[in-house]
Amino acid sequence: MTHFYPLSVSQVENLTTQSVAISFEIPTDLQSNFAFKAGQYITIKHTIHGKEVRRAYSISSAPVVSGPQNSVTVGIKEVAGGAFSPYANRYIQKGDVLEVMPPQGRFLYEPTSAPVHILGVAAGSGITPILSIAKSVLASGPKYSFTLIYGNKSPQDVMFSSEIEALQIAYPNQFKIQWVYSQAKEDQALFGRIDTAAINYVLKNTDTAPFDGAYLCGPEGMIKTATEALEKSGLATDQIYYELFTVTTESTTEAGEATEGALAAGNIAVEVTVDGETTSLEMDAKTILLDAIIKADIDAPYSCQGGVCSSCICKVTKGSAAMIKNQILTDSEIADGLVLSCQAMVTSAEIAVDFDDV
Numbered sequence: 001m002t003h004f005y006p007l008s009v010s011q012v013e014n015l016t017t018q019s020v021a022i023s024f025e026i027p028t029d030l031q032s033n034f035a036f037k038a039g040q041y042i043t044i045k046h047t048i049h050g051k052e053v054r055r056a057y058s059i060s061s062a063p064v065v066s067g068p069q070n071s072v073t074v075g076i077k078e079v080a081g082g083a084f085s086p087y088a089n090r091y092i093q094k095g096d097v098l099e100v101m102p103p104q105g106r107f108l109y110e111p112t113s114a115p116v117h118i119l120g121v122a123a124g125s126g127i128t129p130i131l132s133i134a135k136s137v138l139a140s141g142p143k144y145s146f147t148l149i150y151g152n153k154s155p156q157d158v159m160f161s162s163e164i165e166a167l168q169i170a171y172p173n174q175f176k177i178q179w180v181y182s183q184a185k186e187d188q189a190l191f192g193r194i195d196t197a198a199i200n201y202v203l204k205n206t207d208t209a210p211f212d213g214a215y216l217c218g219p220e221g222m223i224k225t226a227t228e229a230l231e232k233s234g235l236a237t238d239q240i241y242y243e244l245f246t247v248t249t250e251s252t253t254e255a256g257e258a259t260e261g262a263l264a265a266g267n268i269a270v271e272v273t274v275d276g277e278t279t280s281l282e283m284d285a286k287t288i289l290l291d292a293i294i295k296a297d298i299d300a301p302y303s304c305q306g307g308v309c310s311s312c313i314c315k316v317t318k319g320s321a322a323m324i325k326n327q328i329l330t331d332s333e334i335a336d337g338l339v340l341s342c343q344a345m346v347t348s349a350e351i352a353v354d355f356d357d358v
Contacts, residue, residue, distance in 0.1 A: 004045050004099035005030055010071060012094055015159045019077040019125065020089050021060060024100060031068040036103035037110070038063055038136040039129045039215070039243070042074060043303040043311055045099040048087050055084040056303035056311060058128040058217075058243075059103065060160060062135035065111075072103075075128035075159055101301070106310055106328065107243035109133040109215065115143035116212040119202075121226045123151040123194055123218030127159050129243060130217050138171045145174040147207040151194040151218070154184035178206045194222050199229035211235060216242040220327070244308055244327050271318070271352035274300050289321060289344040289353070300355050305342045312341040313358045319351030 007024040015021055026034045034042075041058045057074035064070075078089040092098075107129060109118075118137050120130040127150055137146045152158050167175045179189035180198055190198050214235060216226050223242045230240055267282045272293055283292035290312055293300050303311040307325045316337045321344040323329075329338055338358060 004043075004101050005033070006097045007100045009092060009094055009096045009098065011073075012092055015075065015161075016077075016157055018089065018157075019075060019159050020092075021073055021075050021160070022088065022092060023061075023071055023073040024098075026068075026070050026072060028068070028070075031070060033102045034072055035069045036063050036072070037108040038132040039108035039241075040103040040105040041129070041309060042072060042103055043101040043301075043309075044074075044084070045101070046084065046087075048083065051083075053083045054303050056104075056309040058105075058132070060128045060131045060163075062132055062139065065139075075125060075131075077125035077159065101303075101311075104309075104311055105243075107215070107217070107241060109136055111136065111140060115141065115145075117145045117209055118147070119207075119211045119214040119230075120146060120148045120150075121194060121199070121214065121216045121218070121222070122148070123222050124157070125159060126217035126219075126243075127164075128217075130215055131160055131163060133215050134167060134175070138167060138174050142174065145176075145209075146171075147176045147178075147202065147211075149178045149180065149194060149198065149202055151180040151182065151198075151222070153182050155179075155181065155186060176207050178202045194218070195225055196229045199226055200233075203233050211239075213239045213241065216240065218244075220244055268346050268348075269350040270346075271350075272296075272298050272300065273317075273352075273354040273356055274298060276356065283346075285346060288324075288342065289339075289346060289351075290341040293341065300341065302342060307340050307343045310340075313338055314341050314353040314355045315339075315357045317352045317354050317357070319346065319348035321346050321348075321351060321353075 009022060010025040011023040013021040036059055041056045043054055043056045045054045057076055059072055060075045061073040076085050076088045079085045120134055122130040134146045137144050180194050181189050182193050185191050214230050216223050227240055266285055268285055270281050270283055272279050279298050281296040290302055301311045303309045307327060310328050316339055321339050323340055323343040325343050
């Protein structure tokens with residue numbers, strides 16, 4: 001489950017002054033491991049200045065429908081003060097070898113035999129998984145169509161601009177795009193951010209045909225606004241899929257006041273099952289579950305440690321835990337015992353979690 005594989009960087013492309021696309025070559029014996037669905041991500045592990053860093057990045061390339069998956073590409077935008085993105089943008093070169101975990105993620109597009117009309121809404125680097133989804137939809141046939149609303153500060157900040165232009169040329173009747181710029185006024189682009197007005201403008205002017213689904217990727221505020229606007233337009237909740245790349249900062253105490261239920265106190269007995277092996281440890285009740293697991297040198301899967309990706313999901317098989325934040329798991333999944341271990345505060349005197357049974 002937590003296996004990383006050494007992959008060689010086959011290409012590094014500068015997308016903007018602050019973002020790059022990094023492609024990995026997949027050896028023949030790993031091509032089945034790295035088969036993916038549009039919308040998924042990979043986790044990259046690398047040691048920088050003597051410290052191991054893991055980060056999840058969405059895949060921008062389209063999955064191979066038939067034949068081997070011999071490469072995978074991700075988009076990485078530099079984040080000020082980031083642990084990995086500045087390194088990736090400045091130092092990674094063709095031929096470098098990085099440790100990569102096979103694709104994961106629940107934000108994915110499932111190909112259909114019937115033609116579909118899909119809406120994509122993205123801001124900044126949120127275009128990365130949306131681009132993979134758009135490619136997959138459009139390549140399915142001439143009756144499949146995709147409309148994109150893409151927000152940035154200016155045209156100079158647009159990631160994958162050449163690939164988007166290529167889609168416009170290749171699919172002139174299937175692919176439509178509405179640009180939105182918050183700091184530049186351009187012809188045929190909306191000025192401002194992606195808000196209710198921008199969504200409604202597209203629904204009433206750019207593409208008036210009903211949508212079969214919508215995929216949203218960006219900051220939490222945009223996700224919320226777009227979801228509300230689309231639901232008011234008649235799109236069902238279960239037709240709207242989203243993935244956050246940031247979450248609203250929520251003030252919590254060391255003991256996790258944002259959780260529901262009474263937290264445990266003192267030391268907690270923990271059993272952790274990963275890759276079929278169960279390990280016992282003790283942790284302080286004020287510690288986040290994943291932090292204690294990492295400190296015990298247990299190789300559990302994790303990446304962002306911020307509740308944004310889904311790498312660290314585990315199942316509580318004994319005891320209980322409450323999450324500080326949750327933007328991923330559904331109510332039914334929580335009822336089934338699943339938690340994001342990077343957001344889990346233990347609410348029982350002992351707990352057992354299984355990373356395999358998810």
